[in-house]
Each structure stands twice: as structure tokens, then as C-alpha cells.
Amino acid sequence: MVAVNMLELQNCYIALDSPSNTYFAGQTVNGKVVLTIVDSPKKIQGLVIRVKGVAEVNWTVRRWSNRNRRIIRYHGRQDFMKFTTYLAGSANGSTIELPPGTHTYTFSCVLPPNLGTSVEADHGHIRYTLKVVMERPWKLNKSYKMPFTVMQPVDLNYERSAGLPIKVQNIKTIYCFPCGSSSVNMFVNIPVSGYVSGQTIPVKIDVDNRSMTDMDAISTKLVQLITLISQTPYKRLKIVPKVIVKTRCSGVCKRSKKSYEQYLLIPPTPPTSTVCDVLHVNYSIEVVGKFGGFLKKLRIRIPITLGTVAMTIPSFESMTAPVVQQPLASTSASAPLPDDFPVPSGVASTSSFPVDSSPPTYEEAMNANPINIQHGRQSNCIGWQLNASDTPLLALNHSYEK
Structure with missing residues (x-):
């Protein structure tokens, strides 16, 4: 059996209108998905983007009772948001064919105002991800996944x-x-x-x-x-x-x-x-x-x-010392949007975030380890980003749009 490098068949990336991929709770996430088909046309049921925010904690405690060791596994979870929309096709419609070439799709998602701030910690996290899924009839789906950062404003x-x-x-x-x-x-x-x-x-x-x-x-x-x-x-x-x-x-x-x-x-x-x-x-x-x-x-x-x-x-x-306006780091998994990137009408832009050419990463600031945003043996043929918190969570000294 010959192994096939699926990355040669298609390539995908997500670009957001915030250069740092960072948003306040209550703001709108605008972006585009760029999918490149190589070789031959691909038949799909639909192309879906899913926005997910979840908090989860896990830890274990060992107890001894009558010379027997007992392991207690503690778990907690809160789902902050789930958003799904079809960029192409539909769940119940007929299959469509994507010809070879580059296909660009735009999307917009309003973040709820009560989201918790993104955190990566030992034994727990609050994490937000964008996931593009290529639904294929009678075949395994392919997906591309990337994280983004959400901050709850604290004035x-x-x-x-x-x-x-x-x-x-x-x-x-x-x-x-x-x-x-x-x-x-x-x-x-x-x-x-x-x-x-x-x-x-x-x-x-x-x-x-x-x-x-x-x-x-x-x-x-x-x-x-x-x-x-x-x-x-x-x-x-x-x-x-x-x-x-x-x-x-x-x-x-x-x-x-x-x-x-x-x-x-x-x-x-x-x-x-x-x-x-x-x-x-x-x-x-x-x-x-x-x-x-x-x-x-x-x-x-x-x-x-x-x-x-x-x-x-x-x-x-x-x-106190003067407030230093810290920059936000850009996430390597997404490319910057061009100047003519179409933003849906009636949606507020978040381009006011400060940007610097060489900001520190979240791992450098917090001495954190790389975070795997995949779960278990989840198959992902198109690609994904390794670090869930590549963007530093900085306190911004300016007002935010509600």
C-alpha cells in the first residue's frame, strides 16, 4: 500500500481581520478561508466552518484505602459557544464539485459578550478554535484547525x-x-x-x-x-x-x-x-x-x-511607571488579509488592534509549553496549528467596541 501525502492534494488556511487573531468578547470575527485544490476536481457534500469555545479542566488524585490504591479523576467543562455555517454546499443537498485552483470564502461570527478569557494552564484551559471541515460523501472528512484568542474586557x-x-x-x-x-x-x-x-x-x-x-x-x-x-x-x-x-x-x-x-x-x-x-x-x-x-x-x-x-x-x-502599550503577536497559521479584503456590510472592523513587527509570543512571556489543539487520534489531512496560544494575551490600554 502506497502512502499518499494528502497535503499535496489540497492546501487550506484561515485569515482573520485582526492581525493578531485576538478579539474582545462581544466583537465580530471576520475572516476568509482560502482552499487550494491541486490535481483533479474534488466532490464534496459541503465546506463547513465551525467556531468553538470551551473551558475544560482535568486532574487526578491518588488515594490509599486498606492498602489499595484508588485514582480519582476530576473533570469540569463549560461550553461557551458553538457556531457552524456552510461556506459551500449544504448538509442535505446534492454533492458539488470543486475544480482545481484556489477557492476563497468569507465568513462572519459574532462573539457572545460573556466569554471567558483564553487561558492555557496546567490541568485546564479556556480555548477558542476555528475549524474548516470538508465533508465528503462516503469518505472520511478532512479538516483544518487553528486557534484564536478572546479576552473578556476588564476596565x-x-x-x-x-x-x-x-x-x-x-x-x-x-x-x-x-x-x-x-x-x-x-x-x-x-x-x-x-x-x-x-x-x-x-x-x-x-x-x-x-x-x-x-x-x-x-x-x-x-x-x-x-x-x-x-x-x-x-x-x-x-x-x-x-x-x-x-x-x-x-x-x-x-x-x-x-x-x-x-x-x-x-x-x-x-x-x-x-x-x-x-x-x-x-x-x-x-x-x-x-x-x-x-x-x-x-x-x-x-x-x-x-x-x-x-x-x-x-x-x-x-x-507608577508609564503604561507601556504592548503589541499583540501574530499567529503563524493565518496569513494577513490584503487591503481589499471584503468585510461583510454592517460588521464592525477590529483593525484598531495595535501591531508590532516583532512582538513576544505567549510562550516566551509565560514560559509555556506548546499546546496540541487536536483531540486524541483526530484525523486532519489538510493541516492544523500546533500552539493554541501563540498570541500573547496582553492588557490593552484603550477602549473596546461593544
């Missing part, structure tokens, strides 16, 4: 607590024989609790070490907290922390005081999101004072909100 100007300063204190008591007990007081202060990607978070740390033990070092981290929520076999929460940015400074000697100011530059990262039923994204500032020996660390956590629209109050602009 910090409408978040009540985003503009408020936060100051947190934690006290650690250290017992020492024969000196008795003494304390280490640590204060952490941030000017506001709402930020966007590209901004710098100034973290002020004051330590009053009244003990006879040195604090060796202080680390300051921006931590992403992914909360996974299972639905089967029963509801269970799993929190997966991930350090996004980390700085380190020297500690505080015994019987002394010291103040530090650390700066955390927020890289491209998804905004805070809790609209999904099975996956939440939250952030916190974590300051940890480390001691030698077996002493426990002195830790302070401050929850913050990452948005897509920065606050405009003057006091915030004076306390």
Missing part, C-alpha cells in the same frame, strides 16, 4: 477596589532561650490594587527586626492563581500557583530596621477572570522573608486585579 475604572492603596502587616514571633521571645514586623504597601500588562507595580517593604535572628533575604513575586473547579465525580477545587515575576533583595540584620522598594514589571498575561464556571484566574503580590535554620518564612499576600483598561486617575499615573 479598572469600574472596579471599586482597584484604585485603593493596600497596606498589610504580618508579625512573626521568634523564641530564643534564654533571651525569651522577640518579634519581626513586616509591612508591605502598594499604591493601588489594579494594574494592566506593561505597567510596573511598586512594592514598598518595611521590616522591623527586633529579634536576635537575621532575616537572610526578601523575595517579592507576582503570582498567578489558577483555580480549577471540577463537576464530576463531585465538586472539588484545586489551586495551581505560578510565579510570573520575581525579584530578590537582601535581608535585615537582627535588632535593626530596613526599607526596600521593589518593582515588578507585568509581562503579557491574561487579565483577572472569574466568569467561567470551571476555571478562574486571579493574581496576588507575595512578599516572603527568609530566615536561616528551621525557622518558618514570614509571608504576606496581597490580592490584586489585572485588567485590560488602565485606570486614568492622576494619582495612579504619578505613582
